[in-house]
Amino acid sequence: xxxxxxxxxxxxxxxxxxxxLIASFKHPIDxxxxxxxxxxxxxxxxxxxxxxxxxxxxxxxxxLLVAVASTSIVLxxxxxxxxxxxxxxxxxxxxxxxxGWTLAFHLIPVLTLVGPWYLAFKSIGLYDTKFALVLIHxxxxxxxxxxxxMSFFRDIPPEIEQAALVDGCHPLAAFWRVMLPLVxxxxxxxxxxxxxxxxxxxxxxxxxxxxxxxTVPVVVAKFAQDYExxxxxxxxxxxxxxxxxxxxxxxxxxxxxxGLTMGSVK
Amino acid sequence: xxxxxxSRVEKSFGQTSVMKGIDLEVADGEFVVLVGASxxxxxxLLRMIAGLEAISGGExxxxxxxxxxxxxxxxxxxxxxxxxxxxxxxxxxGNLGFSLSLRRTAPPAxxxxxxxxxxxxxxxxxxxxxxxxxxxxxxxRVAMGRAxxxxxxxxxxDEPLSNLDAKLRIxxxxxxxxxxxxxxxxSIYVTHDQVEAMTMADRMVxxxxxxxxxxxxxxxxxxxxxxxxxxxxxxxxxxxxIEGRAAGPAGGPVPVARLITNSGIExxxxxxxxxxxxxxLSAACRPEHLQLxxxxxxxGPVSVVERLGHETYVYVDTxxxxxxxxxxxxxxxxxxxxxxLAPVQDAMLLFDTETGRRLEAEINR
Amino acid sequence: xxxxxxxRRGIVEALNRSFRHWGLLPAVVLxxxxxxYPIVNLLRMAVSTIEFRDGRESWTFTxxxxxxxxxxxxxxxxxxxxxxxxxxxxxxxxxxIGLALALAIGAMERGKSLARALMILPILVPPVxxxxxxKLMFNHDFGFFNQILGWIGIAPVSxxxxxxxxxxxxxxxxxxHWVPFIFLILFAAVEGLPRExxxxxxxxxxxxxxxxxxxxxxxxxxxxxxxxxxxxxxxxKTFDEVFLxxxxxxxxxxxxxxxxxxxxxxxxxxxxxxxxLSVFTIAGVLALLVIARWVTRRWATR
Numbered sequence: 001x002x003x004x005x006x007x008x009x010x011x012x013x014x015x016x017x018x019x020x021l022i023a024s025f026k027h028p029i030d031x032x033x034x035x036x037x038x039x040x041x042x043x044x045x046x047x048x049x050x051x052x053x054x055x056x057x058x059x060x061x062x063x064l065l066v067a068v069a070s071t072s073i074v075l076x077x078x079x080x081x082x083x084x085x086x087x088x089x090x091x092x093x094x095x096x097x098x099x100g101w102t103l104a105f106h107l108i109p110v111l112t113l114v115g116p117w118y119l120a121f122k123s124i125g126l127y128d129t130k131f132a133l134v135l136i137h138x139x140x141x142x143x144x145x146x147x148x149x150m151s152f153f154r155d156i157p158p159e160i161e162q163a164a165l166v167d168g169c170h171p172l173a174a175f176w177r178v179m180l181p182l183v184x185x186x187x188x189x190x191x192x193x194x195x196x197x198x199x200x201x202x203x204x205x206x207x208x209x210x211x212x213x214x215t216v217p218v219v220v221a222k223f224a225q226d227y228e229x230x231x232x233x234x235x236x237x238x239x240x241x242x243x244x245x246x247x248x249x250x251x252x253x254x255x256x257x258x259g260l261t262m263g264s265v266k
Numbered sequence: 267x268x269x270x271x272x273s274r275v276e277k278s279f280g281q282t283s284v285m286k287g288i289d290l291e292v293a294d295g296e297f298v299v300l301v302g303a304s305x306x307x308x309x310x311l312l313r314m315i316a317g318l319e320a321i322s323g324g325e326x327x328x329x330x331x332x333x334x335x336x337x338x339x340x341x342x343x344x345x346x347x348x349x350x351x352x353x354x355x356x357x358x359x360g361n362l363g364f365s366l367s368l369r370r371t372a373p374p375a376x377x378x379x380x381x382x383x384x385x386x387x388x389x390x391x392x393x394x395x396x397x398x399x400x401x402x403x404x405x406x407r408v409a410m411g412r413a414x415x416x417x418x419x420x421x422x423x424d425e426p427l428s429n430l431d432a433k434l435r436i437x438x439x440x441x442x443x444x445x446x447x448x449x450x451x452x453s454i455y456v457t458h459d460q461v462e463a464m465t466m467a468d469r470m471v472x473x474x475x476x477x478x479x480x481x482x483x484x485x486x487x488x489x490x491x492x493x494x495x496x497x498x499x500x501x502x503x504x505x506x507x508i509e510g511r512a513a514g515p516a517g518g519p520v521p522v523a524r525l526i527t528n529s530g531i532e533x534x535x536x537x538x539x540x541x542x543x544x545x546x547l548s549a550a551c552r553p554e555h556l557q558l559x560x561x562x563x564x565x566g567p568v569s570v571v572e573r574l575g576h577e578t579y580v581y582v583d584t585x586x587x588x589x590x591x592x593x594x595x596x597x598x599x600x601x602x603x604x605x606x607l608a609p610v611q612d613a614m615l616l617f618d619t620e621t622g623r624r625l626e627a628e629i630n631r
Numbered sequence: 632x633x634x635x636x637x638x639r640r641g642i643v644e645a646l647n648r649s650f651r652h653w654g655l656l657p658a659v660v661l662x663x664x665x666x667x668y669p670i671v672n673l674l675r676m677a678v679s680t681i682e683f684r685d686g687r688e689s690w691t692f693t694x695x696x697x698x699x700x701x702x703x704x705x706x707x708x709x710x711x712x713x714x715x716x717x718x719x720x721x722x723x724x725x726x727x728i729g730l731a732l733a734l735a736i737g738a739m740e741r742g743k744s745l746a747r748a749l750m751i752l753p754i755l756v757p758p759v760x761x762x763x764x765x766k767l768m769f770n771h772d773f774g775f776f777n778q779i780l781g782w783i784g785i786a787p788v789s790x791x792x793x794x795x796x797x798x799x800x801x802x803x804x805x806x807x808h809w810v811p812f813i814f815l816i817l818f819a820a821v822e823g824l825p826r827e828x829x830x831x832x833x834x835x836x837x838x839x840x841x842x843x844x845x846x847x848x849x850x851x852x853x854x855x856x857x858x859x860x861x862x863x864x865x866x867x868k869t870f871d872e873v874f875l876x877x878x879x880x881x882x883x884x885x886x887x888x889x890x891x892x893x894x895x896x897x898x899x900x901x902x903x904x905x906x907x908l909s910v911f912t913i914a915g916v917l918a919l920l921v922i923a924r925w926v927t928r929r930w931a932t933r
Contacts, residue, residue: 005735006746012807013752019775020764034773077657084654098659105666108916109868111892112909115902116669116676119688139665142658170647200757202871203889207897217759217871224763224875234767238760245755253748260754260812261819318830339836351827355849365835368845416835 017242024235031231044232048223048240051233055211056219056240063215066130067198070137074194075187077138078145083175085146086153087161102143110140110203118208128210136204141194148193148259152186153179189259192252199244216241267452268329268419269294270315276323277310277476285310285476288324292420292454297446299455301463302473303499308456309424311473315454316345316422329419344413345422348429350405352397358384358408359393365416383411386445403434410442414449423455427462439465460500464488472496490615494622497550497615503579506556506589508533508549508564509619512541525549525616529585531563536611537627546619553579555613556591562608564589568599582607670913676906683900693903700904706883706891713798714888718866721805726859728806729813734847736814737821747818750811758808762875765804766791769876797877797885804872813858820854821847856930860923867916888912 023031024045030038049056085095117136118127126132156179164174180187202217209215220241223234248256270292277285285307292298300308313319315326317338326333333341344365352361362383363376371379384390387407397405406426413421423442427435443466446453457463463470464484472479472487472495480492491497497505510527512535523535525547533549535541556564558580566584573595580593582605591607599605616625633641646653678694701707736746753761768775769790777787790800824847832846870889873879879886879894886894892912896905 003739003742005732006739006742009732009810010746010749013749013811016764016768016775016807017752019768023767032773034778077661080654081658084651088651088654090651090655094655098655098662101666102662104917104920105662107864107868107920108913109870109889109892111870111889111896112673112912113666113669114893115896115905115909116672117665118896119676119681119902120669120672122688135661135665139662142662146658170643171650172643172647175650196755200755200759202757202759202874203893206874207893217757220757220759220763221875224766231767231770231773234763238763238767241760241763242756245752245757248755249748249752253751256751256755257747257815260751260815316834318833338830338833339838343834345831345834347827347831349825349827351825351831353828353831353846354825355852364832364845368836368838368841412831412835 017239020235020238024232024239026232026235028230028232031235044230044236045240047230048233048236055214056216056237058212059214059216059219062130062209062213063199063217066133066137066215067195069130069134070141070198071191071194073134074138074141074145075191078142078190079149079180079183079187081142082146082149083153083179086150087171087175087179099146102146105139106143114204114207117204121208127208128213130209130213132208133205133213133215136208137198137201140201140204141197144197145190145194148190149183149186152183156182185255185258188252189255192248192255193259196245196248196256267294267450270420270452270454271327271330272311272315272324273327274324275311275314275321275326277307277314277319278322283322283476286323288478290471290478290481292452294452295450297443297453297455297466297468298471299457299463299467299469300471300473301457301460301467301499304458305475306473307476308458308471308473312345312422312424312454312456315420316343317341342416342418343420343422344416344418345424346406346409346413346426348425350397350409350426350429352405352408352412354397357394357396358389358400358411361397361408362389362393362411362415364412379415383415386414386448387411402430403438406430406438407441410445414445419452421451421453423453423457425457427457427459435462442466461502464500470500472499474499490624492624494548494550494617494619494624497617497624501552503553503590505615506551506553506587508551508586508589510547510549510586512543512545512547527586531586533563533609534611535614535616537614538616538625541625547625548617548619549609550615550617551609551613553590554592555610556589556607557610558591558593558597558605559608560606562606564607564609565604568601568603568605570601571599580605673906673909673913676903677910679903681902697901697904697907700901701907704904706886709883710886710888710891713884713886714867717798717802717805717869717887718863721802721809722859722863722866724802724806725809725813725862726855728810729858730817730851730855732810732814733817733821734843737818747815750814753808753811754815758871759875761804761808762872765800765807765872766876769800791877792881794881794884797881801869801873801876801885801887804876805866805869808872809862813862816858817851817854820851824850856927860920860927864916864919864923867912 025040025042026038027041027043081098085098117132121127121129121132160182161174161179164178169178199215200217201215202221205215205218206221209218220237223230223237272288272290275285275288276283288311290298300311302308310319314321315328317333317336321334328341328343353364356364359380362380366376366379380393381390384393387410389404389407389411392400392404392408397408400408409426427438430438439462455466467484469481470484470487471481474495480487480496487496488500491500494507498507508525508527510525510533513524513526513532523538523541525533525535527533541547564582564584564586566582568580569583569588570581572579572581576595578593578595578597580591580597580599582589582591584607589607593599617623618625677697678692680691680693680696682689682691736743771777771787771789771792774790776790780786780788788796790796828850829842829846832842837845867888869887870893873885873887873890874893877885879890892905892908895901895908
């Protein structure tokens with residue numbers, strides 16, 4: 001019974017990818033006719049990657065920059081905040097307030113804030129910059145990073161930290177030399193998730209950056225938006241956008257699963 | 267109530283065989299304890315009886331009926347788990363009555379039975395509490411109550427006292443024992459604690475490495491262990507073992523077999539005859555049979571003195587190892603003081619070092 | 632006179648003493664600036680009209696106007712209705728399927744890690760790509776679904792083009808997207824169930840069905856509730872797929888809340904009205920959260 005359901009589920013998950021993959025190698029005529037025997041072509045891919053309209057490669061560069069930057073920043077300040085909350089006794093209103101607010105923010109539709117962000121960044125001249133996007137991505141990923149790192153810190157037996165302090169460590173040294181190395185899996189999990197969610201982020205990127213700073217999701221959307229929808233290119237663009245996810249699935253799945261399940265069962 | 271019959275039972279995990287040739291008959295109403303070190307297979311055997319592990323070979327019968335193919339719920343056995351395994355989402359009443367409600371017993375009947383069992387186990391005040399609100403000892407009693415309510419053919423206990431502190435363990439031991447006397451239920455009890463085994467069993471089954479080493483009443487196993495392993499495992503402090511070789515009878519009026527220990531000390535073995543000279547032997551002697559005796563053959567400085575209140579044990583470092591002797595309660599001995607020990611002849615046990623099996627004394631005394 | 636070494640030590644001491652503060656500070660400051668401040672701004676915006684003249688913004692205090700726009704917004708009630716239907720149906724389906732998968736795969740002996748590995752794929756793929764993929768698959772003329780229907784002799788269906796089916800299509804895509812997430816959470820919970828308690832139930836005489844309904848499921852309730860509340864509230868955020876798939880159409884038949892916000896802000900350029908809607912949305916989500924916590928508290932202590 002389990003196997004049957006598993007196979008069905010796996011099929012359901014993989015079939016869309018398979019179908020799109022095939023479509024991405026078809027000429028437009030073949031796509032429209034829905035034939036299964038066709039001569040494969042790489043035109044769709046070359047169009048997408050080298051098209052002057054969309055500048056896919058620039059988008060990849062932008063996405064990469066924004067994702068790497070926002071992930072690094074969120075890991076640093078998120079881990080520090082998580083450790084501070086975990087290790088030091090704070091007044092209830094501080095810890096509950098901060099964590100509660102991060103939870104609330106995580107649940108609010110991002111689009112409610114895109115308006116004020118738009119105005120705010122425009123007024124300080126940072127509209128349409130990667131910097132603004134990085135900052136916003138940091139805030140979007142901060143809640144999850146903080147909770148995740150807190151739960152990893154909580155998993156470390158308190159005796160280890162106490163032993164470090166007894167052995168003569170300052171709090172800073174204890175953090176840097178004992179706690180941090182012990183939560184490396186957590187850092188990886190949080191880092192991978194933050195990277196993925198930054199890379200995938202669409203609603204803010206759509207509205208806060210223009211052509212030159214567009215990220216990959218924005219470019220993918222373009223292919224689906226035009227009047228003359230280029231189905232082949234759409235398929236190819238979708239496939240290309242999925243590549244990072246596939247790579248991470250192969251290499252990082254253990255951490256991702258850990259991160260997703262821990263972060264949710266707060 | 268029913269008898270349990272285990273014949274030629276085997277167990278393998280994949281290709282690895284972990285148990286072979288297990289035969290055991292548990293009589294109706296008997297309290298049998300499976301005892302042994304971790305990994306000896308006792309829990310596996312218990313779980314095979316319960317149906318939680320598949321039986322790879324042989325047959326297990328409960329009440330004369332073969333149960334190999336039966337699901338746990340069809341076997342009518344009750345089990346008390348090491349972690350108690352209480353249902354966290356049910357209160358004590360719910361836990362006690364769970365099996366009855368599964369069989370769709372009428373609620374009033376369930377309630378009556380729960381109250382009755384709670385009385386017996388002193389749980390009446392706790393019926394509305396949840397497991398997380400109970401202490402270790404209380405949870406243990408609820409686990410037992412859950413088993414008692416069912417009035418099963420056989421009770422199975424999987425190290426139920428391991429998670430309790432020492433004092434509570436001793437108290438619960440006697441409770442379980444008196445419950446057994448009251449209910450007269452066939453019980454199979456697994457533990458790694460030989461004291462529990464000694465004090466609770468009608469018969470003990472000493473297991474080692476997937477095999478049964480010996481079956482017998484506690485004192486029988488204590489006094490006449492079949493193998494060196496059993497001798498070492500049962501009894502605290504551990505039995506003293508001295509390794510050596512048999513030597514031909516010394517010249518003299520009465521030819522008496524001797525043991526030359528590995529450090530060259532001679533021990534007389536008057537109770538044995540016809541030992542082949544040079545045979546590797548292990549002589550074993552319980553602490554209460556090793557006495558401080560000026561002129562005794564085993565000599566060395568006192569290492570540690572343990573005063574338990576009612577008894578005092580003296581540990582002596584001899585060339586043949588550290589030996590433990592039961593001494594007079596008030597004896598005044600300091601570490602480092604040289605003493606000599608002599609074994610009580612009648613009480614010495616001899617084992618063949620290679621096979622580990624005990625050699626019977628030739629003279630019956 | 633302090634040596635460089637002593638000064639360094641002094642700095643380290645100071646850092647150590649204030650670690651607890653400056654550890655938390657960056658996060659708090661950043662978060663306050665980027666989320667707190669905008670929310671305050673939202674309130675200001677909600678009572679103003681904001682126009683752009685010569686590339687500069689001008690604010691006029693018009694408390695009533697945005698209200699009028701709200702009342703006059705004919706798209707609002709279908710949007711709210713769509714969103715509620717969407718959340719209800721999609722989340723229910725996701726929970727049911729996810730739970731079934733978690734239980735079924737949890738009972739398997741091998742293949743669990745394979746299942747887990749493949750399940751994370753839909754979570755990692757950019758939602759935009761998901762929308763894009765399914766837009767192709769739902770295509771009326773050559774799409775995968777109509778191909779399948781064609782094989783069993785049913786005429787092609789206009790998945791994205793007919794008002795009655797557009798929302799359903801969006802729901803289907805959302806289910807595809809999020810079932811794995813629910814599965815992962817519930818699967819972790821299933822794996823975490825105390826094995827001996829389930830064995831005790833077996834020994835106590837429970838049939839498979841009784842084990843499921845009287846032991847397994849009751850023990851899973853906390854995880855189910857968490858997953859349910861979490862997913863339900865997150866469902867209100869859905870934007871990317873809808874944007875790609877239907878853009879809200881045809882008409883407003885598949886327009887969800889987030890999409891409507893987008894349209895008000897960036898297609899109609901009604902920043903003030905959009906802010907008002909945002910305020911209501913945020914209040915609504917927070918209210919939902921408070922209610923959910925209150926309900927679960929009551930449940931836990933009953």
